[in-house]
Amino acid sequence: MSKQLRKPEGGRRFGAIAAVLAVAAATVTGCSSGGSGQQQDDSAPLEVWIRQDAGSPAAESAEALTKAFSEESGIEAKLVAVGVTDFETKLQQRTAQKDLPDIVINDTGQLGNLVTQGLVREVDRDGVAGSGDLADRAWEAAQGYDGKYYGVPFNSQAFALLIRKDWRDRVGADVPTSWDELTALAVKFTDDDPDGNGKDDTAGMVVPGTTTRGYLTWWFSTMLWSEGGGFVKKTGAGYTPAISDDASIKAVEKLQAMFCDSKVVQPGATTADSSTTHTVFESGKGGIYLTGPYMLPRFDGSLGKDKYEVVAAPPGAGGEAALAEGENVYMMAGSANEKGQQRFAEFAASPAGQKIGLGVDNGGIIVRLPVNTKVDGATEREDPRWDVFQKVYDTAGRNAPALPNWSNVRQISSEGLNGVVSDCSRDVGTAMDKLAGEIDAELEKQGAKG
Numbered sequence: 125m126s127k128q129l130r131k132p133e134g135g136r137r138f139g140a141i142a143a144v145l146a147v148a149a150a151t152v153t154g155c156s157s158g159g160s161g162q163q164q165d166d167s168a169p170l171e172v173w174i175r176q177d178a179g180s181p182a183a184e185s186a187e188a189l190t191k192a193f194s195e196e197s198g199i200e201a202k203l204v205a206v207g208v209t210d211f212e213t214k215l216q217q218r219t220a221q222k223d224l225p226d227i228v229i230n231d232t233g234q235l236g237n238l239v240t241q242g243l244v245r246e247v248d249r250d251g252v253a254g255s256g257d258l259a260d261r262a263w264e265a266a267q268g269y270d271g272k273y274y275g276v277p278f279n280s281q282a283f284a285l286l287i288r289k290d291w292r293d294r295v296g297a298d299v300p301t302s303w304d305e306l307t308a309l310a311v312k313f314t315d316d317d318p319d320g321n322g323k324d325d326t327a328g329m330v331v332p333g334t335t336t337r338g339y340l341t342w343w344f345s346t347m348l349w350s351e352g353g354g355f356v357k358k359t360g361a362g363y364t365p366a367i368s369d370d371a372s373i374k375a376v377e378k379l380q381a382m383f384c385d386s387k388v389v390q391p392g393a394t395t396a397d398s399s400t401t402h403t404v405f406e407s408g409k410g411g412i413y414l415t416g417p418y419m420l421p422r423f424d425g426s427l428g429k430d431k432y433e434v435v436a437a438p439p440g441a442g443g444e445a446a447l448a449e450g451e452n453v454y455m456m457a458g459s460a461n462e463k464g465q466q467r468f469a470e471f472a473a474s475p476a477g478q479k480i481g482l483g484v485d486n487g488g489i490i491v492r493l494p495v496n497t498k499v500d501g502a503t504e505r506e507d508p509r510w511d512v513f514q515k516v517y518d519t520a521g522r523n524a525p526a527l528p529n530w531s532n533v534r535q536i537s538s539e540g541l542n543g544v545v546s547d548c549s550r551d552v553g554t555a556m557d558k559l560a561g562e563i564d565a566e567l568e569k570q571g572a573k574g
Contacts, residue, residue: 168461169200170468171225173215174490175451178205181488186229189480189490193471199464201227219243224456227468229278229490232265232450236529239268245455245462247273253470254496262495265523266452269572275452276469277495279481281416282448282517283346286423288411289433291318291326302438303347303378306412310388313411328388330410332401333545338534339397340541344379345447346414349522351375352442355537356525356563359574363525363567365560367537368553371442376544377552384548394546417492417513434509436516448521450495475499493517528570536562 172190176182183205190203204225206214211230218224224243238244249255249263262277285306292299292309295316300306310328312318318326332339341355348354353372356363366372382388390396390404398415405413406426413419414437423432437446453472455465471477478499481491493514494501502511524530540559544550567573 162458162460162462164462165460166463167199168459168464169202170227170459170461170464172201172203172227172229172468173206173211173225174203174229175208175211175231176205176490177207180205181483181486182490183488184486185481185483185488185490188486189472189477192476192480193468196471196476197464197467199461199467201464201468215243222458224458226456226459226461226465228454228456229451229472230454232275232452233524233530233534235266235268235274235452235454236527237531238454239274240528243454243457244274245457245459245465247276247455247469249273252276252466252473254474257475257498258473258495259497259518261448261517261521261523262450264526265448265450267526269526269528275454276473278451278453278469278472279491279493280448280450280495280517280521281418281492282446282513282521283414283416283437284446284513284516285435285437286405286413286415286419286432287435288313288318288431290431291411292433294318294320299433299435300438303351303440306438307378307382307386307388310382310412311386314386314388318411319408325409327390327404327410328386328412329382329390330401330405330413331382331389331393332396332398333383333389333393333542334395334397335535335538335542336397338531338538340545341534341538342447343414344375344541345522345524346437346445347379347440348372348375349445349447350437350440350442351378352440355533356527356567358525362572362574363527364574365563365567367540367563368556368560373553373556374441376541376556379541380544380548380550380552383545394542417510418489420507420509421487421489429509434512436512436520444520445522446516446520448517448523450492451490479504527567527572532566532570533563536566 174186187203190201194201258277262280266273266275266277268274291313295312295318297309297312300309313326313328332343351371353375354366357366390410404410406423453469459465473496475496475498478491478494478496482501482504483489484504502508527533544552544555
């Protein structure tokens with residue numbers, strides 16, 4: 125495991141910070157000194173962390189991946205499945221101890237945090253074996269604000285709509301082709317007793333509207349982008365707020381109307397996280413859910429795959445767009461085996477590693493959509509619904525902006541959006557002007573203002 129941790133130095137611009145923090149991803153051998161100054165040993169064991177609950181099917185797949193790597197490489201690797209809810213806390217504890225794991229498989233959205241803290245090594249994209257087989261969009265999600273790479277792609281996904289097909293048939297509606305049609309379908313699901321039980325107990329749209337971990341921003345991104353809006357926009361060498369632009373305001377007005385006018389969202393949506401919304405959908409209380417492909421096995425078991433359909437989110441005024449995200453293999457700073465770190469990352473992204481991660485045998489999905497273009501996930505799973513997500517990712521997928529710390533902007537945005545759906549009397553334009561000011565101040569703080 126890592127025994128030496130670099131100490132970040134301050135600097136106003138992120139480019140200067142990154143220049144201090146980045147550790148060269150040079151390949152080293154024998155007992156030479158690595159890029160971080162740590163003595164190197166090519167046979168040193170690797171400690172591998174993944175954000176999964178111990179004992180879960182996903183953790184089993186990660187264990188299988190780690191074992192297969194050890195068998196292929198001859199390098200001992202130990203998997204640690206760190207709980208989903210306390211992953212960041214435990215990583216910060218190890219950061220404070222200056223004793224990082226060698227490998228962390230974590231969200232693409234955490235890249236900025238890891239880089240600004242100086243916890244990850246820079247990656248030479250061209251020096252990664254098989255890099256040309258990995259999707260460009262996946263590599264984009266491994267790229268920092270300074271244009272350099274700080275992870276090797278491992279897992280990707282895009283978001284699509286899960287719609288209760290049996291409800292849609294019952295209310296006599298077609299598959300929606302616009303956000304207005306989608307809202308109209310949600311109204312029917314809310315008002316027309318689609319489950320036929322004679323009770324007013326269904327919601328058309330299932331929304332994780334809590335501010336926790338920026339969930340509302342996470343959910344709303346697809347709608348905002350497809351309507352031609354944005355949270356920020358590229359301006360010169362940096363970014364400026366876009367949430368108060370006309371297209372963004374119109375999108376937020378539609379969001380507010382879902383909560384306040386048509387009232388198609390489930391009760392308690394403003395405080396609901398994804399664990400709550402999963403239950404709402406599978407329990408037959410909600411009819412439309414924008415989410416990722418990882419939910420298919422669960423909903424197949426709880427609802428039955430014949431009850432719902434997978435549909436790409438409709439285009440808006442700005443065309444087709446869908447939130448794309450995933451996970452990278454991060455090579456942590458201070459490792460005693462930097463060569464082994466890179467070999468693990470290369471194996472995880474290889475066809476062999478990707479197929480293990482699909483979880484076909486045990487249902488433990490740690491690769492949702494393959495980042496390796498030589499692997500066809502839908503064919504491997506023998507389920508064409510996965511191809512809907514793949515096509516959305518390929519044609520309309522959009523990664524979060526490559527800010528020094530997107531997580532902070534996501535959180536600020538979520539709080540601003542939650543304010544206008546929690547208080548129906550709030551004027552959207554005024555609220556978004558205020559939110560734009562808060563985002564602008566955060567961009568200034570991060571040294572990312574254009």
